[in-house]
Amino acid sequence: MAGKKLIPPDGLKIDFQPSPRQYELWKLLQPECPVCGGKVEQRLVGFDQNRNPQYKPCCTNCNNSNIPQLILGGGAAGGG
Secondary structure (H helix, E strand, O other), X not given: OOOOOOOOOOOOOOOXXXXXXXXXXXXXXXXXOOOOXXXXXXXXXXXXXXOOEEEEEEEOOOOOOOOOOXXXXXXXXXXX
């Protein structure tokens, strides 16, 4: 069986259009600024009581620091 590849069925058409909420979640999962699309870097903002460095994500282009660090998504389709 080694070397065999999957072959798509004839007439297969994938038509995926995410809902506005799905698109919003997808954008938040991207490694870029959700405002301008710029590169996000972790900037040192200080140290905690144990002298561990504390970082905050910040856009290098627009200096936006309101970038989600924990994103939760879920739910069930057709529940109820």
